[in-house]
Amino acid sequence: MTTTLLRTAGELHxxxxxxxxxxxxxxxxxxxxxxxxxxxxxDLAGPDGEVVVTxxxxxxxxxxxxxxxxxxxxxxxxxxxxxxxxxxxxxxPSVDEVYPGGEPQVRITAGPMGERLEGGSRPGHFDGMxxxxxxxxxxxxxxxxxxxxxxxxxxxxxxxxxxxxxxxVEIVAVPTVRExxxxxxxxxxxxxxxxxxRTALALSQALFAGADRHAAQEALRARAREVPATYARAxxxxxxxxxxxxxxxxxxxxxxxxxxxxxxxxARTVLDAAARLDPPLEVDYLALVDPADFTEITGLxxxxxxxxxxxxxxxxxxxxxxxxxxxxxxTLGAAS
Numbered sequence: 454m455t456t457t458l459l460r461t462a463g464e465l466h467x468x469x470x471x472x473x474x475x476x477x478x479x480x481x482x483x484x485x486x487x488x489x490x491x492x493x494x495x496d497l498a499g500p501d502g503e504v505v506v507t508x509x510x511x512x513x514x515x516x517x518x519x520x521x522x523x524x525x526x527x528x529x530x531x532x533x534x535x536x537x538x539x540x541x542x543x544x545x546p547s548v549d550e551v552y553p554g555g556e557p558q559v560r561i562t563a564g565p566m567g568e569r570l571e572g573g574s575r576p577g578h579f580d581g582m583x584x585x586x587x588x589x590x591x592x593x594x595x596x597x598x599x600x601x602x603x604x605x606x607x608x609x610x611x612x613x614x615x616x617x618x619x620x621x622v623e624i625v626a627v628p629t630v631r632e633x634x635x636x637x638x639x640x641x642x643x644x645x646x647x648x649x650x651r652t653a654l655a656l657s658q659a660l661f662a663g664a665d666r667h668a669a670q671e672a673l674r675a676r677a678r679e680v681p682a683t684y685a686r687a688x689x690x691x692x693x694x695x696x697x698x699x700x701x702x703x704x705x706x707x708x709x710x711x712x713x714x715x716x717x718x719x720a721r722t723v724l725d726a727a728a729r730l731d732p733p734l735e736v737d738y739l740a741l742v743d744p745a746d747f748t749e750i751t752g753l754x755x756x757x758x759x760x761x762x763x764x765x766x767x768x769x770x771x772x773x774x775x776x777x778x779x780x781x782x783x784t785l786g787a788a789s
Contacts, residue, residue, distance in 0.1 A: 456536035458528075458543050462592045465505070465544055472502035476595035478586060481508040481545075482525040483534040486630040486638035490599050491538035493627050497597055505593050506535045508545040513556065513581025525640055544593060551588055560584040563610055569747045570764060571606050571775065574737050582607055583614050590622055598622055603629040603637050605762050605777045606747055629776070631657065637776045644772045648732060653769045655727030655734050660778045663720035663741075663763045667780050670712055674783075713741045713750045713757050716780070720763060727767075737766040737773070744779065758783035 459465050475494035479487050487506075494504045508531050515521035532543050560580055563572065567579035590598065600608045612624050630638045635657035636650070645653055720739055727734035741750045744762045764777040 454536065454539065454541070456532055456540050456543055458532055458545060460544075460546060461550055462546070465542065465593060468503075468542070470503065473498045473596040474503045474505060474594065476505045476507065476589070476593045476598045477540075478507045478509075478589055478598065478600070479531075480510045480524065480640070481531050482527050482640035482643075483508075483531045484638050484640065486601055486603070488534055488538040489630050490601060490627050491535055491540050493625070494597075494599050495539035497599070497625065503542065504540045505542045505544055505595065506531075506540045507589050507593065508543055509551060509585065509589070511551075511581060511585040512548065513560075513584055514578055515581075516575050516577060523644075525643065546592070551585065551592070557584060561587050561614060566606070566610055566613065566746050569606075570738055570740055570742070571766065574766065579607070579610055583610060586611055587614065587618075587620075590620055595622055597625055599625045599627055601629060602626050602779070603639070603776065605744065605764060605779070609744055609747060635661065637774075639774060641772050641774060645769060649769045649772065652727055652730045652732055652734050653767075653772075653774055655723055655730075656765050656767055656774055656776045659720040659723035659727075659739070659765055660763055660776055662723045663716045664778050664780060666719035667716045667782070670715065671782075713761070713782075716763065717741050720765070724765070724767070732770055735768040737768065739763075739765045741780075 475498040477487065477490045477494050483506075491504060491506060498504050508528060510521070510524055510526065512521055515524075528543075528545055531545075535543050561583035563579035563583055566572070567583075568576075572579050598611075600611060602608065608624075608626055614620070615622060615624055632638060632642075634654055636642065636654055637657060642650070642653075717739065724734060724736050724739060728736065741761050741763050742748060743750060744760050747762075750757055750761055759782055761780045761782060762777050763780055764775070766773065766775045768774075
């Protein structure tokens with residue numbers, strides 16, 4: 454398969470369409486995470502469909518002092534990566550093509566969800582992101598668009614925009630792709646020195662620690678359901694001198710339905726240790742949130758059940774990184 458590079462919407466619209474069109478939106482500097490999105494898009498589009506990868510570094514997403522000029526631009530390599538993953542088209546428009554006449558006067562506003570977490574750290578970022586996603590959806594006219602779970606808040610906002618504004622497109626989430634050491638794949642990883650990368654591993658390690666704590670809670674809950682008379686059994690074990698078994702049974706008996714505070718605390722312990730490394734990890738936020746609106750799930754909700762996202766953002770040197778894991782409270786195990 455040879456991938457076609459197109460620069461204008463007119464060229465894209467002139468292509469004959471047969472089957473479904475699946476779009477993967479990127480800012481370039483493609484890596485294996487993007488390739489996974491493209492391969493998933495290929496599967497969804499099918500042999501008769503079309504996969505379009507957009508490459509556009511959107512200036513509206515970068516605030517004052519952020520790395521717009523520093524952001525890597527590697528179009529030739531991007532086309533090759535997209536081709537190897539199964540893309541039919543790389544659509545790489547200019548800024549003038551996307552924003553004719555300059556920056557748009559009318560934009561999409563992310564609303565309250567866009568002011569939390571990433572939005573609080575990067576004011577206006579999500580307004581710019583939603584504006585360009587809306588424009589690219591109109592320019593590419595897909596049946597389905599795929600986005601990575603690593604940018605969980607972005608994904609949630611895109612889903613909300615599509616629902617609230619009646620975009621006729623299906624949004625599909627693809628799980629985060631990680632390197633062998635657990636670091637989430639990101640175009641910004643290339644800016645990390647060897648020492649900075651060792652520190653940056655604390656992001657994923659913190660999330661995994663929180664997920665492990667969550668899994669242990671869920672296992673205790675399952676055991677408590679299976680052995681309802683746990684207090685009576687603990688007392689009986691104590692009476693015959695089986696103190697360790699009794700202590701374990703008491704722990705099962707007292708297992709809370711869900712303890713968000715314990716999950717956060719497990720992750721925070723790893724981040725606090727990384728703050729003492731050289732170079733140190735500078736944490737922007739650690740949050741356990743409702744994936745529907747990214748409001749914090751408070752530590753007081755020790756009977757919480759439902760979906761959650763454990764999210765972290767931190768800086769190592771001059772590089773800012775984000776990561777997250779989805780969790781489900783109320784059933785055994787954690788989704789990742």
